Amino acid sequence: MNEVVGLSNGSLLADEQSLIRIGQQVLEEARRQGATAAEASVSVGTGLSVSVRRGEVDTLEHERDRSLAVVVYMGQRTGAASSADFSPESLRATVAAACSIARYTSEDPARGLADPSLLATEFPDLDLYHPWALSADEAIDLALAAEAAARDADPRISDCDSATVSSGEGLRVYLNSHGFVGSRRGTRHGLSCVAIARDHAGMQRDYWFSVARSADELEAPEEVGRRAGERAAGRLGSRRLGTRHVPVLYTPMMARGVIGQFLGAISGNNLYRKSSFLLDRLGDQVFPSHVQMQEHPHRPRGLASAAFDDEGVATRDWTVVEDGRLQTYLLDSYAARRLGRQSTGHAGGVHNLELQSGDQDFNQLLQTMGSGLVVTELMGQGGNLVTGDYSRGAAGFWVENGEMAYPVEEITVAGNLKDMFAGLQAVGADRDQRGSIITGSLLFESMTVAGE
Amino acid sequence: MTESLDIARQTLLAPAGMDDAALEQAFDRLLAPSVDAADLYFQCTRSESWALEDGMIKQGSHSIDQGVGVRAISGEKTGFAYSDDIVLPALLEASGAARAIARSGQSRSLQAWQRGRGLKLYPPLDPVESLTDQEKVDLLRRVDAEARRADPRVEQVFVNLSGSHDVVLIADGEGRLNADVRPLVRLNVRVQVEHKGRRESGSAGAGGRHAYSRFLDGDRALDLAREAVRQALVNLEADEAPAGTMPVVLGAGWPGILLHEAIGHGLEGDFNRKGSSAFAGRLGDRVASEYCTVVDDGTLADRRGSLSLDDEGEPTQCTTLIENGILKGYMQDRMNARLMGVAATGNGRRQSYAHLPMPRMTNTYMLAGPHDPEEIVRSVDRGLYAVNFGGGQVDITSGKFVFSASEAYLIENGKVTRPVKGATLIGNGPDVLTRVSMVGTDMELDSGIGTCGKDGQLVPVGVGQPTLKIDALTVGGTRG
Numbered sequence: 036m037n038e039v040v041g042l043s044n045g046s047l048l049a050d051e052q053s054l055i056r057i058g059q060q061v062l063e064e065a066r067r068q069g070a071t072a073a074e075a076s077v078s079v080g081t082g083l084s085v086s087v088r089r090g091e092v093d094t095l096e097h098e099r100d101r102s103l104a105v106v107v108y109m110g111q112r113t114g115a116a117s118s119a120d121f122s123p124e125s126l127r128a129t130v131a132a133a134c135s136i137a138r139y140t141s142e143d144p145a146r147g148l149a150d151p152s153l154l155a156t157e158f159p160d161l162d163l164y165h166p167w168a169l170s171a172d173e174a175i176d177l178a179l180a181a182e183a184a185a186r187d188a189d190p191r192i193s194d195c196d197s198a199t200v201s202s203g204e205g206l207r208v209y210l211n212s213h214g215f216v217g218s219r220r221g222t223r224h225g226l227s228c229v230a231i232a233r234d235h236a237g238m239q240r241d242y243w244f245s246v247a248r249s250a251d252e253l254e255a256p257e258e259v260g261r262r263a264g265e266r267a268a269g270r271l272g273s274r275r276l277g278t279r280h281v282p283v284l285y286t287p288m289m290a291r292g293v294i295g296q297f298l299g300a301i302s303g304n305n306l307y308r309k310s311s312f313l314l315d316r317l318g319d320q321v322f323p324s325h326v327q328m329q330e331h332p333h334r335p336r337g338l339a340s341a342a343f344d345d346e347g348v349a350t351r352d353w354t355v356v357e358d359g360r361l362q363t364y365l366l367d368s369y370a371a372r373r374l375g376r377q378s379t380g381h382a383g384g385v386h387n388l389e390l391q392s393g394d395q396d397f398n399q400l401l402q403t404m405g406s407g408l409v410v411t412e413l414m415g416q417g418g419n420l421v422t423g424d425y426s427r428g429a430a431g432f433w434v435e436n437g438e439m440a441y442p443v444e445e446i447t448v449a450g451n452l453k454d455m456f457a458g459l460q461a462v463g464a465d466r467d468q469r470g471s472i473i474t475g476s477l478l479f480e481s482m483t484v485a486g487e
Numbered sequence: 488m489t490e491s492l493d494i495a496r497q498t499l500l501a502p503a504g505m506d507d508a509a510l511e512q513a514f515d516r517l518l519a520p521s522v523d524a525a526d527l528y529f530q531c532t533r534s535e536s537w538a539l540e541d542g543m544i545k546q547g548s549h550s551i552d553q554g555v556g557v558r559a560i561s562g563e564k565t566g567f568a569y570s571d572d573i574v575l576p577a578l579l580e581a582s583g584a585a586r587a588i589a590r591s592g593q594s595r596s597l598q599a600w601q602r603g604r605g606l607k608l609y610p611p612l613d614p615v616e617s618l619t620d621q622e623k624v625d626l627l628r629r630v631d632a633e634a635r636r637a638d639p640r641v642e643q644v645f646v647n648l649s650g651s652h653d654v655v656l657i658a659d660g661e662g663r664l665n666a667d668v669r670p671l672v673r674l675n676v677r678v679q680v681e682h683k684g685r686r687e688s689g690s691a692g693a694g695g696r697h698a699y700s701r702f703l704d705g706d707r708a709l710d711l712a713r714e715a716v717r718q719a720l721v722n723l724e725a726d727e728a729p730a731g732t733m734p735v736v737l738g739a740g741w742p743g744i745l746l747h748e749a750i751g752h753g754l755e756g757d758f759n760r761k762g763s764s765a766f767a768g769r770l771g772d773r774v775a776s777e778y779c780t781v782v783d784d785g786t787l788a789d790r791r792g793s794l795s796l797d798d799e800g801e802p803t804q805c806t807t808l809i810e811n812g813i814l815k816g817y818m819q820d821r822m823n824a825r826l827m828g829v830a831a832t833g834n835g836r837r838q839s840y841a842h843l844p845m846p847r848m849t850n851t852y853m854l855a856g857p858h859d860p861e862e863i864v865r866s867v868d869r870g871l872y873a874v875n876f877g878g879g880q881v882d883i884t885s886g887k888f889v890f891s892a893s894e895a896y897l898i899e900n901g902k903v904t905r906p907v908k909g910a911t912l913i914g915n916g917p918d919v920l921t922r923v924s925m926v927g928t929d930m931e932l933d934s935g936i937g938t939c940g941k942d943g944q945l946v947p948v949g950v951g952q953p954t955l956k957i958d959a960l961t962v963g964g965t966r967g
Contacts, residue, residue: 088563088761094843097568097584115548119571129551136535136547139620143543171587196763196884231763231884238765240884273885278731278967308540308643309686310679414880415889415911421679421688426728426963428880428889428913445887447911447963449730483965485730 050079050206051218057121058210061105064130066212070107070137072148074211074346077103077121082203085174087182092175093197107133111142145372148346151213153378155349158342162335163221165249167202174200177226181260185230188264191271193233196240198260201225202250215347223338224250228263234271241266241412246469248336266411273444276433276486282407282460283448283482284400284434287467289410290477294328296418296425296452297321298385298472301361303370305420312423312453313361321361322456325393328356332386339471345383353379355388390474392464400463400478402437408484409434410448423452429484446486455479491611491795492602495656495666499529499553503574507600510658512575513557514597516582518660519589521561524821525660526799527582528556529573530840534651535615539627539644542635549615556840557581560822561589569841603657603665605796606803608788609696611668614650617698623648626674626699626708634678634712640723641716642686643679648672650699657800665800670696671791671947673936676711680719687725689718689894694935695789718875718894721906728895728910728964734867735912735960736898738874739860740931743950746781746851747939748879748888749916750774754808754816755846755941756823756834758883765886765917766814774814775920778856778955781809783818785833785849791935792850792949796833799844803833808851809920820846838944848939852951856926860954863925865901871962872896872903873912886916911963919957927954 058075065073082098104117107130114136118129182198204222209215227244243262245254285293297313305311313321332350334340343349346368354362366374367382395403414428426449432439463475500506510527517525531553538546554571555578566588570577618626627646634644653669673694680687691714693707702708737745750766758764766774775781785803787793794803799821807815819827820835823846836847864872872895879890893909932951939948 092564092588094565094567095588096566096843097581098841099568099570100841101571113546115546117548117550119552119554125551129549132549135620136549139537139544139624140547141543141545143545194762196761237886238763238884240763240882270885280967308679309681310643310688412882414882414887414913415891416877419688419909421686422908424908426891426909426911426965428887428911428963430885430887444885445913445915445961447730447889447913447961449728449910449963449965451965483730483963483967485732485961485963485967487732487961 051208054079054206054208055210055216057103058208061103061126061130062210062212064127065105065107068130068134069109070134071110072108072212073105074148075105076207076209078205078207080203080205082201083169083171083174084199084201085171085178086197086199087175087178088195088197090179095171098203103129105130105133107137108147109137111144111146112137112140113146114140145369148211148213149348149368149378153349154213154215154347155217155343158217159333161333161340161342163248163340165222166204167222167224167250169202177256181226181228181256184257184260185228185264188261189232189268191232191234191268192230192264194231196229196231198228209347211347217343217347219341222248224253226253226256226259228260230263230267232267232271236272239267239270239273241270246338248338270430270442273430273442276443276446276484278485280481280483282404283479284404284407284409285477286409286411287465287475289413290474291467291470291472292413292417293477294390294472294474296420297456298365298388299420301364302381303364303366303374306364307370307373310421312420316361317364319361320359322356322359322459324359326356326359326459326462327391328388329354330385330388334387337387338469339386341386344380348378348380348382350380350386385471388472390462392466392475393461395461395463397463397465397476400461400476401434403461404434404478405437406435409439418452425450425452425455446484448482448484450482455482491668492666494611494668495654498531498654499573499656505575509575511597513578513582514660516579517557517559517586518595518597519586520595521589522559522586522660523562524560526558527658528798528840529656530554530653532651532653532839533613533615534649536647536649537623537627539631539646542631544624544627552839554840555581557585558843559585559588563826564588565843567843597660597662600662600664603663603796603800604802605665605667606786608786608793608795609670612670612698613652614670614672614698615652617700623699626702630676630708630712633709634676634716637713637716638680638720640680640682640720641678642681645677647675655798657798659800663800665796667795670698672697672699674702674708674711676715678715678719680723682723685723687719687722689715689722691715691718692934692936695791696793697789721894725906725908727966728907729871729962730964730967732959732961734870735957735962736864736867736870736872737955739927739929739954740951741933742873742876743852743933743952744876744879744890746853746952747848747948747950748881748890749914749919750781750808751848751851752881753883753886753916754818756817756819756827757846759817760823760827764883769814772814773812774917775809775812776923777812778926779809779812779920779923780854781851782807782854783834783848783851787850790850790932790949791937791947792848794849797835798837799835801831801833801835803849806832818846818848820844836946838946842944845941847941847946848948850932850949850951852930852932853926853953855928855930855953858925858927860927860929863927863954863956864898864903866925866956867898867901870898872898881916887913888916889913907964913961913963919960922958923955924958925956929953
């Protein structure tokens with residue numbers, strides 16, 4: 036088992052030109068079949084993933100994906116099609132399927148490619164490509180080290196559900212009939228561990244993970260395992276709580292989800308449909324004045340960094356919230372036209388959205404909270420973006436006098452997102468960098484906790 | 488089955504000029520001495536979807552995905568590789584990669600091929616071809632018009648129609664050769680209503696393993712439009728939901744998501760082999776009240792969760808999970824069945840050729856009980872009556888599960904009174920069913936809208952149950 040899966044530096048690069056050629060053939064074929072405009076994306080990816088359990092390999096998976104997607108326009112009508120087959124016949128058939136659909140969709144004045152003046156013309160090197168020459172044996176050793184560390188973290192760790200090491204790389208080219216050609220190439224490596232702790236009352240599980248563009252930025256497997264083990268053991272002896280209204284502190288992993296709900300509420304697709312509780316709030320005070328939210332799409336090695344969005348529109352730094360006031364919506368071309376605005380380069384989502392941290396770390400936030408609930412896990416769907424109503428299953432810790440008193444489970448947290456945002460007391464200094472949304476813990480003034 | 492096998496050979500192997508000898512070559516490479524089991528999973532999925540919004544046919548899309556997944560199992564170890572190119576060199580390369588899990592040595596060769604057995608629960612049709620594109624967009628427009636006609640407060644109507652045609656061929660190291668041709672369709676309606684500045688939404692959907700034409704039978708599609716509007720208007724009147732633990736009456740049908748989350752996942756074989764489920768080692772224990780008998784049944788004709796054979800080529804069956812409150816069985820794929828020394832139950836499923844099979848649910852439901860549904864509501868002094876749900880989730884290790892009500896009412900003095908906003912319900916799987924004190928006579932399956940996620944893999948499933956009462960369950964509202 037010594038094959039090297041991370042491809043050497045040049046091999047995917049060499050592929051870039053061939054993917055672009057396929058994209059150009061797609062655009063040419065679309066024109067030939069009568070499309071007035073078209074866009075194509077062609078992507079390839081490879082990966083290796085190894086999981087171990089009880090000191091042995093559990094699964095060893097080799098991944099290899101490719102995909103070709105085309106959107107055609109017949110005037111203001113559109114059709115889309117995709118295939119994993121890059122052969123010339125498949126390419127023609129895929130374009131034909133999209134064109135056939137475009138004959139049945141409606142004339143929609145907002146439909147079309149992105150405005151040519153907004154397309155990216157500069158392609159800075161964002162330092163996203165760091166292949167890892169990882170053999171299956173090496174991956175297994177790393178995973179075993181994580182598993183062993185989880186077991187050593189606490190005598191009550193009875194098992195690990197899995198310890199996993201993964202490494203993958205991808206290349207995607209996007210072209211449109213305005214003449215835009217862009218490519219994105221990147222690597223993503225990860226280490227994760229799920230630990231199970233047991234005592235007389237039952238079992239608890241929890242996990243930890245590390246993810247990065249470059250393997251040298253991953254946390255050590257011993258660290259990932261230890262944190263998974265400590266977190267699982269920390270949940271043993273969980274109790275329930277009585278129903279109450281209390282301050283609630285979301286750890287950074289949980290905070291990311293709430294911020295995701297905020298971004299959903301200011302995204303163009305929900306706004307033009309009037310399906311957002313933050314309708315017509317541009318410029319308004321949505322958060323308290325200490326809250327600052329910025330987007331930095333060009334951050335080197337950022338997990339969500341990109342020079343252009345899914346329509347080729349140039350990305351740039353944005354101030355999304357300043358002093359608690361909403362500064363911009365997040366728009367793709369279609370939503371922008373529906374709202375009489377310009378695309379903000381958010382087709383496909385945000386790129387490194389960061390909440391500015393306050394100066395209190397997690398322990399200081401506990402002190403500030405005094406008594407209340409720390410949420411370390413959420414279950415079920417998030418909020419209702421039309422109304423802002425929010426209700427989720429939760430687990431975490433009850434806090435008394437600024438100290439974690441005992442773990443809690445089988446409770447819910449509920450409120451309205453509008454009120455939660457307005458009552459956001461603090462953003463912690465304990466920033467979590469592992470995603471497209473980067474935030475510290477969030478302390479909410481008051482939520483309803485339901486339990487026994 | 489022969490018909491499916493012919494279609495599968497024609498669709499999957501013929502274009503690459505592959506025949507049984509090519510499969511044998513792959514197994515020659517896969518079957519190392521320490522390999523206990525191996526399989527090849529060829530698949531071609533054609534799917535489409537159409538979306539209406541603002542009274543316009545806004546989008547349509549078509550996709551074809553195909554490939555072959557190769558798996559080798561040695562003891563508890565699994566090696567897996569796949570290729571989206573169905574050609575012999577790629578197949579052999581993937582076979583070599585999957586086999587890397589096993590010790591090296593002289594390979595065994597394959598026994599003679601034998602045709603599999605399987606059920607015939609749906610016709611091998613291609614739903615995409617079952618209506619013309621014009622008929623599909625006309626259907627969307629009629630649903631839209633019906634929703635807008637139903638009430639002037641309707642502000643937005645979203646209608647989605649999707650269908651797929653999935654052809655699979657499964658060859659395993661025992662020489663079994665199986666095929667299945669799986670149609671799947673779905674129609675979904677979501678409406679948003681506005682009244683005096685307040686906005687709410689409602690949705691309804693239906694589907695199964697059949698042609699689109701089923702939606703044209705009677706008023707089925709238009710019923711969905713009216714149902715979505717009705718739910719949205721109910722929500723327009725809804726007050727804050729209560730917070731705390733109280734009696735909860737769940738309606739028949741889709742609220743059976745309770746069973747899927749509370750006990751279904753916890754009874755999947757992999758978690759029990761590994762001992763990571765709160766139900767591990769509890770066969771024969773009482774885990775529910777005497778009124779509860781719960782099955783997982785993949786053999787229902789046309790249902791969304793049904794399969795003529797599972798993704799390992801095993802015929803599906805009706806597996807009793809809980810009988811009169813006693814835990815009777817787990818759901819197994821072949822690997823976990825072998826390791827636990829029990830029979831496979833036809834629950835080995837995978838999202839696609841690019842994913843590993845696991846024990847998964849099919850249609851999970853509770854059989855009817857002795858109580859009149861109206862009597863069940865009348866028995867509650869003060870509680871919640873929940874009839875429609877969004878999704879759910881479970882932590883199979885601690886047993887804690889949630890499911891989110893999207894249409895619910897207060898019960899006061901035995902009567903259903905005011906509607907309340909959606910809220911998450913949370914409970915503990917291993918004991919929640921012990922508090923089921925009444926089970927209705929009105930068993931109903933859901934309308935064909937369920938999708939289950941596990942380890943990032945999505946598969947279509949069904950649920951069902953009669954009206955039932957849980958004496959105490961925590962309701963995650965805001966008014967406490």
